[in-house]
Amino acid sequence: MSEAKMGENLNQSGHRQSNSVKLAKMGMLVAISVVLVYFIHIPMFTAFYEYDPADIPILIGTFAFGPWAGLLLTVVTSVIQGLTVSSASGVYGILMHVIATGAFVLVAGFIYRGEKTRKKAIIALLCGVLAMVVIMVPANILITPYFMGAPRSAVVAMIPVIIAFNFTKAGINAVLTFFLYKRISKFLHK
Numbered sequence: 001m002s003e004a005k006m007g008e009n010l011n012q013s014g015h016r017q018s019n020s021v022k023l024a025k026m027g028m029l030v031a032i033s034v035v036l037v038y039f040i041h042i043p044m045f046t047a048f049y050e051y052d053p054a055d056i057p058i059l060i061g062t063f064a065f066g067p068w069a070g071l072l073l074t075v076v077t078s079v080i081q082g083l084t085v086s087s088a089s090g091v092y093g094i095l096m097h098v099i100a101t102g103a104f105v106l107v108a109g110f111i112y113r114g115e116k117t118r119k120k121a122i123i124a125l126l127c128g129v130l131a132m133v134v135i136m137v138p139a140n141i142l143i144t145p146y147f148m149g150a151p152r153s154a155v156v157a158m159i160p161v162i163i164a165f166n167f168t169k170a171g172i173n174a175v176l177t178f179f180l181y182k183r184i185s186k187f188l189h190k
Helices: 003-039 055-065 067-083 087-112 118-148 152-157 159-188
Strands: 042-044 046-051
Touching: 003 055, 003 067, 042 159, 046 159, 055 067, 055 087, 055 118, 055 159, 067 087, 087 118, 087 159, 118 152, 118 159, 152 159
Parallel strands: none
Antiparallel strands: 042 046
C-alpha cells in the first residue's frame, strides 16, 4: 500500500472517530437536558407555563458544534422529552419546543460561529432570546388553538404572558449558558 493511500485511510479513520466522539458528546448533552427537565420545572406566570433549564445543554452544544448541531440537539431532545418526562404535552409540546429552542439556537449559533469572543457570545445569546420571544407569539397564535382547543382570541389575549414567559425563560437560560459554556467547552473540544 502506498504512503498516500495509508495517509488517506488514517485520515478517514480519524475523521470517523472524531464524528463518533462528537455524536457521543451530543448524546450526553441530550441526556443532561432530559434529566434537567425531569428534576427542575418551576411554574411561571400561569400553571401552564414552567421554567426548566433543559435548553442550557442544547445552547452549550450549539456554541461548541455549530447551529445545525444545535438544531439537531433541539429536535432529538424535544422528541425524547415529549415521549418521556413531558409526555403530558405530547406532540404540541414537542412542536413548540422545536420552534422556540430551534429559533434560539439557529440565531445564536450563526452569530457565534467564527470569531468566538465573550462579546460575540453576549450578542448571540441576546439575539437568540429575542428570536425565541418573537417566534413564539405567532407560533402560539397559530398552533395553540389547534392543539389546545382554546379560541384564538383567548390566545391573543395571552400575548403579554407569552412574551414575558419566553423572555424570562430564554433570558435565564442565556445567562446560565454564558457562565457555564467556557468551563464546559474545554471538555467538549477535547
